[in-house]
Amino acid sequence: MLEVLSAPFTWGLLIGLGLVIFVWRSAGKDKKFLKTELERVKEENSELQGHLNTQLKINAKGNELLQNQLDDLKEQNETLRVNLSAIQQKPGKVEQRRLEVMETAVSVMREQAPGFAPAWEKAMREAEDEYVAAEGGLKKLMRKVVPGFRSTPDTGTKQIEGGDTGVVSDKS
Structure with a gap:
């Protein structure tokens, strides 16, 4: 082994x-x-x-x-879109809209008096655009809360003819 x-x-x-x-x-x-x-x-x-x-x-x-x-x-x-469309089609709404546009245009024209006709057309277009832009947002809310509110230009900084406002005129 x-x-x-x-x-x-x-x-x-x-x-x-x-x-x-x-x-x-x-x-x-x-x-x-x-x-x-x-x-x-x-x-x-x-x-x-x-x-x-x-x-x-x-x-x-x-x-x-x-x-x-x-x-x-x-x-x-x-539903809201249909309701809004129906409300805008009510009688008088188109006329009211046109009146607000024209009032805004007249306010702009007070500042742009020379060459009235072209300025009037320009002011009408601007007012129309402004109204379309104001259909929503803060301006619309302000119109509902304060009915007299319009987005008119401020004329308080200019001297009114024949009156003394106490504000210095922009014109020299």
Whole structure:
């Protein structure tokens, strides 16, 4: 037996079997580790899918609510647009609008008296543009709150002919 154990082939065989056993045990440990890691990853994946499904449901409800609100607002907008159009078509509204435009134009003409005809046309166009711009916003609110309010130019800085206003004239 001693002769067999002292042969180089036996030593190579024993070393080779030792390496095989070591690799086999290491592979078994790795396999067991990978199996537990796979189970952990599957569990984590299912948990993440659950969170994702919950998040998607929450987002879907929120989007649905926002869409419903948007539809309601679009409907209200359309109703308001139709009502505004109907109100603007009432008798007298066109004449009132034209009167306000002409009054604004006359106020501008007080400042631009030389060359009355071209200045009148220019003032009418400016007044028309100003009225269109004033259809919304602060000027419209001011007209509703204070009926006498018009966006007329300020003539208080100029000296009125024949009167002493106490204000220094712009003209030299």
